[in-house]
Every structure is written in C-alpha cells, then in structure tokens.
Amino acid sequence: MVETETGTRHREKMAKKKAARDKIMAGKTEIRGLVIVHTGKGKGKSTAAWGLALRAMGHGQRVGIVQFVKGAWETGERGMLEDRFGDLCTIQALGRGFSWESQDLEKDTEAAEHAWAAAQKMMADPEFDLVIMDEINIALRYGQLDVANVAQAMKDKRTDLHVVLTGRNAPDELIDVADLVTEMTQIKHPFRSGVKAQEGIEF
Amino acid sequence: MVETETGTRHREKMAKKKAARDKIMAGKTEIRGLVIVHTGKGKGKSTAAWGLALRAMGHGQRVGIVQFVKGAWETGERGMLEDRFGDLCTIQALGRGFSWESQDLEKDTEAAEHAWAAAQKMMADPEFDLVIMDEINIALRYGQLDVANVAQAMKDKRTDLHVVLTGRNAPDELIDVADLVTEMTQIKHPFRSGVKAQEGIEF
Numbered sequence A, B: 001m002v003e004t005e006t007g008t009r010h011r012e013k014m015a016k017k018k019a020a021r022d023k024i025m026a027g028k029t030e031i032r033g034l035v036i037v038h039t040g041k042g043k044g045k046s047t048a049a050w051g052l053a054l055r056a057m058g059h060g061q062r063v064g065i066v067q068f069v070k071g072a073w074e075t076g077e078r079g080m081l082e083d084r085f086g087d088l089c090t091i092q093a094l095g096r097g098f099s100w101e102s103q104d105l106e107k108d109t110e111a112a113e114h115a116w117a118a119a120q121k122m123m124a125d126p127e128f129d130l131v132i133m134d135e136i137n138i139a140l141r142y143g144q145l146d147v148a149n150v151a152q153a154m155k156d157k158r159t160d161l162h163v164v165l166t167g168r169n170a171p172d173e174l175i176d177v178a179d180l181v182t183e184m185t186q187i188k189h190p191f192r193s194g195v196k197a198q199e200g201i202e203f
Helices: A004-026 A045-058 A075-085 A105-124 A136-141 A147-155 A172-177 B004-026 B045-058 B075-085 B105-124 B136-141 B147-155 B172-177
Strands: A035-039 A063-067 A089-093 A130-134 A162-166 A180-188 B035-039 B063-067 B089-093 B130-134 B162-166 B180-188
Touching (some): A004 B105, A035 A045, A045 A063, A045 A130, A045 A162, A045 A180, A063 A105, A089 A105, A136 A162, A147 A172, B045 B063, B045 B130, B089 B105, B147 B172
Parallel strands (some): A035 A162, A035 A180, A063 A130, B035 B162
C-alpha cells in the first residue's frame, strides 16, 4: 500500500519539519510559570483547565481551583476529585451560578470578590504550583471584579506559579498580560439539532 | 458601589437572557451519545478531552482512551491516572510519536491501524460510556487511516456511546458526522516570546 517513492518523499518532508521544530525548541530557554487564558464561545474552556490540572497532578504538582461560577463542575464530581486527588488538589466553589440565572448583581459581586480573595490567597501560597480561576472572565465581564486589579496580580505573581483563567469574553487587559491565550470556537453544536444536554459531557 | 438603577437594569437584562435560555433548553429532548471533535492549531484539544474523561468519571462512567500519537500524555501521568482511576479508566498508548519525529510512514501506518482496531473494540464494548481517540486526526491527515471508514464507524456507533476525536486538521468527512466540533485557536503563545516548554503544562 505504501509506495517506496511516497515513503521517501514523506521521510524527507518530515525530516525537514523536525529540523525546523528542533531549531525553534533550542531557542527556548526561559523557564517561568505561565498565565494561560481559555476564552471564546466554544466548549472546552473549563474542561481544558481541568485537563491541565490532571496533567499537573500527574507531575506531582499541587493544584488550587477556585470556581467563580457555580455549576460548571457539580458537587458529585468535585467530591470524587477530592476523594482521589485530595493530596494534590484543593477546590473552592465560591460562585453563585451564571448571572442570567441569578439576576442579583450585588450578591454576584460579593461572591466574586470573595472568590477573588480566595484565588489571591492561593497565588500567594507557595504550596500551589497551578491556580485555576474558573469562569473568572464572567465576573470581569459583568464588572464584579476590577480588570486592572486582576491584570496587575498576574504581572506580580510568583515566577514559579502557573495561572489559568477561563470564561468567554476575556478582557483585552487580561490577554495583554497572558502568555498563552486559546480561543475555543464553536463550529457545530448539538443543541442546534435538538439534542438534550448530556450528563457527564455537558454538565 | 452598585447603584439601584444599574441593579434593576441588570436584573431585567438577565431575566430576559434566562427566559431565552430556558426556552432553548425546553426544546431539547433527544438523549444520545455525541461525536465530539476537538481540532484547530491551538492548545487544549487533548487536554479538554482528558477533562471530559475526568468529568465522565465523576459521573461514574467508564472511559476508554486510545492514544494515536505518543507523547501527549507521558507514562508517569498515565500511571498516576491508572493508579487512581483504574476502576473507571483504560488507557492504551499505541502511537509512535508525531510524524515529524518518526519519518517512517509505513511503521506509522501500522501503528495507526493497530490503534484504530483497539478503538473500535472499545466502541463495541458496552462497558465503555466514553471513548477518546486522542490525536486520531494526525493519522487521518497523513493517510494512515481511511477517513470514510472512521466516519462510517461514527455513524454506526452505539447510540449510548460518546466519542471524542482530537487533533488538528480534522477532515471534513469527520466534521460532517460530528455533533459537536470545537476549534481551538491560538491567539498568543509563549514560544513566540522565548519561553521554554513547561513540565506539567506543555508536556
């Protein structure tokens, strides 16, 4: 099935690609904790953050997670994580539900400020290698937190700390101070074709 | 800080948003396993799949993972997952490394076919609720697997099974049969500013 000529061409092409990649990698020398932003309207922003948590714990790193919005990860799932990863993972669910569910700006703001205080405490605690601020962008978007404050905290963070901030509509000030920004774009969504949200996948 | 007028306006806006959302949700009735694709050049494709695995396991669901490309998740991390989630999670690392590292199309094709056979076995096994085919799009891209075959298998799958397929350059045939497609777009990447890949974050 694989012709020799094709095989040779492929090998040459891949060798070139590898050489280019190796050259890029050799130039990378600085080691420091990253500020990572997951934004966009697509799925996967929080999920990818939890995947990063899993990966970090796989390296024996300690992870702190603050949930700025309730509901993304339910009590049962958090309980399971705490049971199995309690030695490596601390989760604080301090949000009040999505703003369109709550309709009370004042209480939302209080909850956001409380969550931000908890996140800052984790950032200052050298025990944590990675701090995830899940859905913090929602709180920023609705003016429940001061963007300049949060951006400054990212600039001032310990150099050995990774921070992940998730949620759609990441403000420009945050993107400016981030090292790595990924936008999740929805290309196709099952809701459009009448499929109900799925336990274990959607919630 | 929060003015009454602003509070009222916010409440009205959020109430409208909630009503619109509730209406959409009420129309969703079909329950079936989804075919989910994570593609694009940005980070987070595999990571979000592992996050989905975590979430599914949080619901007590069983997860099968086939790695079509070696390296995305290292032995140590897999070991940790198997230790702590061995009752819920089966991982088969059957890939040979990224194509630009390997330069041998024939061996890559063999490995891809082997991995695809393992993935199909998991799809047929009712014990699994979620099957993740990590980086399968790479194998499709380099012609190591037949796209039509894979697309047909997604159409023919058990209705109660979720499948996640990851990797950049997802072929159109796959997107056509998928229920949920998310594209991860790189907006900002630390490699560009000379930062070395970080243990626990990048690998």
